[in-house]
Amino acid sequence: MNTAAPMPLPPMLVVENLGKSFRGLRAVNAVAFTVPRGDIVALIGPNGAGKTTTFNLIAGALPPSDGKVVLDGEDVTGLGQAAICRAGVGRTFQIVKPFAGLTVEENVMVGALRHDNGDVEKARAASRAILDLLELGDRAKDPAQTLTLPDRKRLEVAKALATRPKLLLLDEVMAGLRPVECDRMVAILTGLNRETGLTILLIEHVMRAVMALSHHVVVLHHGEKIAEGTPAEVTSHPKVLECYLGEDHE
């Protein structure tokens, strides 16, 4: 990526003053953060903090009530999910959405088919490579509906990767994984980030993964950003401790 560009490249993602109201309820309010190119950033916060809503606003599944989403220097606010995917955002769903009747391989092919002029055999090869990477290669020919939940989470990641994203949005892909599996996923994601420079923004409750993966952590609470910094900074931040443990934790 480090060509002799005269201009510095813009950050991969800039979120400005992002807000979303559902009728009266303010789910996300004035959230702003930046995901630098090539970084892994985690979005954490208690249940109901507005993490998934923020994700949906970035990925275009929901139109923001206000604010801006800038991807790689391009304003993609309110473009819609398919267009934002084509602009380079691959996302997973917290509640997994496999194409149940298709095989595991075909699930991933669907994501890959937008490239190589829709060449099915090339998409199949791409799918196999991604499935091997995520250790799902031996399940390739099985119907997706036969996968266990941890495998379905992996399939979500595989599908998103197949679209060849610049920015990967992962919504709780570690949930339900055993510690060993969780470590494997961390290793896979770190590897991808290191080798391909893939930028990753993830929502995660498993702190073990957050600490191991992320360069930077953003903390949401009641729809607002209350802290951000390195994993170590954030975990000792008084406001963060307060929202997770209550005010009189000392």
Next chain:
Amino acid sequence: MSALLQDRRAVLLLGLLAILALAPLAAGDYMLSILITVLLQAYLGMSWNVMMGFAGQFSLGHALYVGLGAYAGGALFVHYGTPPWIGAFAGMAVSAAAGAVIGTLGFRFKVMGVYFALLTIAFAEFTRVLFDHWGWVGASSGLFLPPAPNNSPDNLWLLRGSTTMFYYVILGMTAGAFWFCRALLMRRIGYYWQAIREDQDAADALGIDVFRNKMIAVLISASMTSLGGMFLAFFNNNLYPESIFSMHRSIELMLGTIIGGIGTLFGPILGAVVLTALGEGLTILGAHIGIDGVKQIAYGICLMLILVLKPGGLWPWLRKLLRLEGDGR
């Protein structure tokens, strides 16, 4: 060729095609007309399957496209002597336009599932009422195509001729439709359709233009169906709005595919064979027993039994039984 022969499905298919191609040598006109019914049912079932089976969009008003194709081909022939294969283009264009209107209304305004099906019924019904009052196409008293003079040679271009000629025409159309559906399913659009069928939101998140791909499914399905309608008009030589646009036809049209296996390639063919065999068999049985209505009751019970025992249709089950390799279709 040897690779083709190793694929047991291909062998089975070519064998079936060969038997069907030779059938007129052995079968009489009555048997041939039954086979024509089977093939037309299979053809229309495949057309419906593109929209429902592949893309997951439930149309309960496909009689609309049958009727538009039948009337376009028939009326142009009656009034101007237009060859049916030219008239078929008009029918396909009108059907595609009707499909575009229904699709746009349904997909843009997020009318989904059962509500979308209701929308398709509404269009079929009000088109029926329209044709019932439209003098140029004979209104409710019907449109009649002039039959060919007796013993005149078969005219394929004008579709006037013997049962054998009609048999080969519908055999060709069905084989073509099968090949076409298979090609669609193996391409990008086939994968996109199935993804939309399984989970529209997830398909959207993978960058698929859901609206566009659903519209293409509707347009293809509508055009294919209208070509079947054209055939029906020239085979039957008479057209009545109340029968061609009827709800009953819409249901009959999809029944074979449901019995055979929605979303499969071979299901519509198998379903058509089973339904017709069942219908004919029960008619003979009913004639022996001599009680009216036995046929209809038995027919209904058989269909219910099949759907209860094999909810995915007969073909997925039979395919497993025959150990035919495949990837789920």
